[in-house]
Amino acid sequence: MWQIIRWVDSHNCYGTIVGNDNRSLKSRDVATHILHNMREDLAYPVKQIRAFIKDQLNVDISYSKAWRARKEAIERIYGSWESNFEELPRYIAALQESNPGTIVEWFHSPTGSSQCYTFKYVFWAFGPAIKAFLNCQPILSVDGTHLKGSYRGKMLIAVTKNANKYIVPIAYAIVDEETVESWTWFFNQLWVHIAAYRGKKLCVISDRHKGIINALKNLQVWRENAVHRFCLRHVRSNLMQKFKVSRLKLLTWAIGTTTQLRKYNHSVSLMTNINAEAWEYLRNIKESKWTLLKDKNYRRWGNMTTNISESFNNALGGIRLMPIKAIINCTFEKSVEHFLKNTEIAWNCQTRLPPRTWRWFEKRDLKSREHRIIEFDFRRGRYKVVSKIQTNSTGGNDYTVEYLDKKCMCGKWQIQRFPCSHAIAVCHNRGDPPETIVHELYTTGAYKAQYEGQFFPLTHQDYWNDPGWKIKADASKITTSRGRRRSRRIHNEMDVHHPDQPRTFRCGICKQLGHRRNACQSSHP
Ligand SMILES: [Zn+2]
Ligand SMILES: [Zn+2]
Ligand SMILES: [Zn+2]
Numbered sequence: 001m002w003q004i005i006r007w008v009d010s011h012n013c014y015g016t017i018v019g020n021d022n023r024s025l026k027s028r029d030v031a032t033h034i035l036h037n038m039r040e041d042l043a044y045p046v047k048q049i050r051a052f053i054k055d056q057l058n059v060d061i062s063y064s065k066a067w068r069a070r071k072e073a074i075e076r077i078y079g080s081w082e083s084n085f086e087e088l089p090r091y092i093a094a095l096q097e098s099n100p101g102t103i104v105e106w107f108h109s110p111t112g113s114s115q116c117y118t119f120k121y122v123f124w125a126f127g128p129a130i131k132a133f134l135n136c137q138p139i140l141s142v143d144g145t146h147l148k149g150s151y152r153g154k155m156l157i158a159v160t161k162n163a164n165k166y167i168v169p170i171a172y173a174i175v176d177e178e179t180v181e182s183w184t185w186f187f188n189q190l191w192v193h194i195a196a197y198r199g200k201k202l203c204v205i206s207d208r209h210k211g212i213i214n215a216l217k218n219l220q221v222w223r224e225n226a227v228h229r230f231c232l233r234h235v236r237s238n239l240m241q242k243f244k245v246s247r248l249k250l251l252t253w254a255i256g257t258t259t260q261l262r263k264y265n266h267s268v269s270l271m272t273n274i275n276a277e278a279w280e281y282l283r284n285i286k287e288s289k290w291t292l293l294k295d296k297n298y299r300r301w302g303n304m305t306t307n308i309s310e311s312f313n314n315a316l317g318g319i320r321l322m323p324i325k326a327i328i329n330c331t332f333e334k335s336v337e338h339f340l341k342n343t344e345i346a347w348n349c350q351t352r353l354p355p356r357t358w359r360w361f362e363k364r365d366l367k368s369r370e371h372r373i374i375e376f377d378f379r380r381g382r383y384k385v386v387s388k389i390q391t392n393s394t395g396g397n398d399y400t401v402e403y404l405d406k407k408c409m410c411g412k413w414q415i416q417r418f419p420c421s422h423a424i425a426v427c428h429n430r431g432d433p434p435e436t437i438v439h440e441l442y443t444t445g446a447y448k449a450q451y452e453g454q455f456f457p458l459t460h461q462d463y464w465n466d467p468g469w470k471i472k473a474d475a476s477k478i479t480t481s482r483g484r485r486r487s488r489r490i491h492n493e494m495d496v497h498h499p500d501q502p503r504t505f506r507c508g509i510c511k512q513l514g515h516r517r518n519a520c521q522s523s524h525p
Contacts, residue, residue: 025059030069031076033057038073042318046070071150074321081151084323085119085473091325094464095332098456101127103171103193107185109474116470121182123189124328125171126335128453130194133170135449136160137417137441138198140170140190141205141231141306142212144178147327148320152477154178155320155327156186158194159307163447164345164354167307168338169316170194172331174324176477183215191221202226203299205306207234208285227299228289231306232256235282235290243278252282256291257304259411264293292415302416336455346447352435354447360418365434368424375429380404383429385422401426406437418442 030053037044037052049066053059061069078084096102105123112118140158147153156173171190175182195202204226206212216222236252251274254267271279287294292302319330351358370388381403389396399409399422406413412420417439419427427434440446 025053025057025061025065027065027068028072030061030065031072034069035073035076038070039077042074042077042321044070044318070321074149075323078322078326081149081323081473081478084325085471088325088471089467089469090464091329093467094458094461095328097465098458099127099332101130101453103127103130103189105189105193106471108471111474112472116472118474119324119471120474121173121175121185122324122328123171123173123186124331125193126332126453126455128339128451128455129168129170129335130197131453132162132168132450133160133194134197135441135446136162136168137301137303138202139205139301139303140195140202141303142186143206143306144175144183144209144211145320147174149323150479151323151473152176152479154182156183158190161303161307162342162354162450163357163442163444164342165356165360166342168450169331169335172328174327176474178209178211180211180214180218183209183211184218187215187219187222191219195225196221200225201297201299203229203301203303205229205231205300205303207231207306208238227296229295229300230285230290232290232304234306235285239278239281242281243275245275245278247274248278255282259292259415260409261293261411264291293411295415298415300415302412302418332455339451339453339455342447343451346444346451349444349447352444353438353442354444357418357438357442361424361435361438364419364421365424367421368428371422371425373425373429378430381426383426385425387422403427403430 030049033053033056034044034049037049046063046066049070050061050063053061053066079087092104096104103123103125106117106119107121108117109120137160139160141160142156142158144154144156147155153174153176156175156178157169158171159167159169162168171194173182173186173189175186202225204212204216204222206228208230213228216226216228232253235256236249239252240249248271251267251271255264255271258264258267268279271282282290288296292298292300292304316330316334319327322330345355349355353361372386372388374384374386376382376384381401383401383403385399385401385408387395387397387399399420401408401422403423403426406419406423408414408420408422410420410422412418413423419434419437423437424434427437435443
């Protein structure tokens with residue numbers, strides 16, 4: 001027996017009239033058909049638009065027609081880049097008026113006039129996020145990613161982590177290209193409006209883009225107040241492009257992430273045996289820049305990667321396809337959501353550490369129960385901790401804990417600012433409340449402080465003032481041809497997808513994630 005599951009009413013007429021003729025179906029018709037899907041998911045892939053049209057109308061359309069249709073659908077939802085620029089001055093003025101503390105800085109191209117500027121760079125950050133950073137770990141991960149709409153620009157972003165180990169977006173920019181000039185401008189704004197309040201001992205984590213490296217070298221404030229560290233995933237990806245030996249991939253990760261010298265030395269000697277050149281390559285990048293152990297004063301706080309792709313994939317979704325005003329507005333709306341979600345978690349939290357951090361602690365706490373403690377000097381807080389011998393004959397190692405200095409031979413406590421199982425064992429032994437040995441910035445108190453800032457809705461558009469200036473796009477940056485532009489970054493594939501993350505497929509028929517159209521069961525009885 002047949003059962004009607006899907007009723008495609010408005011599509012049937014097309015299906016019969018058009019037939020399988022590519023030419024009679026215009027991109028604007030395709031745009032109409034995919035408008036609903038695009039609203040749901042702006043990052044709806046071009047490939048799937050083709051599959052969807054084939055499925056719905058039984059018409060094969062070309063890649064470029066599908067691409068144009070997607071562009072048109074986005075313009076119907078968010079307007080064009082040109083119209084976005086027209087609305088931009090009023091929008092920004094309204095945003096800043098309703099949300100005091102919102103920073104927006106411009107850098108105009110010299111080709112404009114005094115009545116109408118030509119856009120080159122914009123930098124923005126929201127007041128509550130700037131406040132949040134004052135109470136977060138002094139880490140800024142930065143990265144750039146190319147825009148995928150009809151403007152040939154790049155989006156730059158700086159993020160940090162909150163007490164609950166979530167990514168917090170701090171500042172954004174749109175620039176024409178990732179150059180030393182644009183990165184220098186970005187870091188200047190970042191310093192003046194945000195980092196300066198956080199003071200010294202900052203750590204910037206990024207890939208090895210020359211623009212970032214040189215900007216941080218050129219700017220005195222950054223040279224004096226921050227260190228620059230590299231994302232281990234990017235370093236490893238660079239290495240793998242040169243030396244295609246899979247063992248090296250694991251070893252690079254092991255060397256980069258270990259907190260113990262004996263393990264470090266062991267992995268290094270393994271690597272030298274496999275490929276001495278590969279180790280030479282990594283050494284030339286400088287161990288302090290990409291390993292946890294040789295990072296002087298442990299400025300990374302245990303952060304190995306930029307995590308930017310995570311925030312782009314999860315939080316910002318299809319933002320790279322939007323025009324400029326929509327991009328800024330999207331970061332505003334996502335920030336409001338982010339604050340709402342985290343505020344709820346923080347104010348409902350009954351433990352002294354936020355939920356994810358608490359689970360991290362509990363895991364180590366559990367392990368701490370298996371250790372044997374030998375007291376050496378109670379007054380100075382010196383202990384020897386012996387880990388339990390496991391069934392696979394690992395463990396049974398000695399660790400010296402300098403409790404009052406918050407140090408353990410295993411390295412984790414001083415590197416992560418979060419106690420290892422050995423430290424927790426000593427803590428129990430001394431009868432101290434265990435959460436007191438966690439760094440202040442990981443506590444529920446810090447978490448609440450990070451989300452003290454407030455957002456306000458924008459007033460009705462009719463109340464927006466005209467700030468009396470205009471801005472337009474640099475016409476040479478607007479493209480009408482189909483996308484898939486090549487980025488000049490080496491690690492382009494990592495902009496969206498870090499190589500370790502499994503790819504998720506989206507079904508061309510039911511649009512669900514997790515399977516492809518040939519495995520779909522939902523709409524074909
Ligand atoms: Zn990375
Ligand atoms: Zn330890
Ligand atoms: Zn399906």
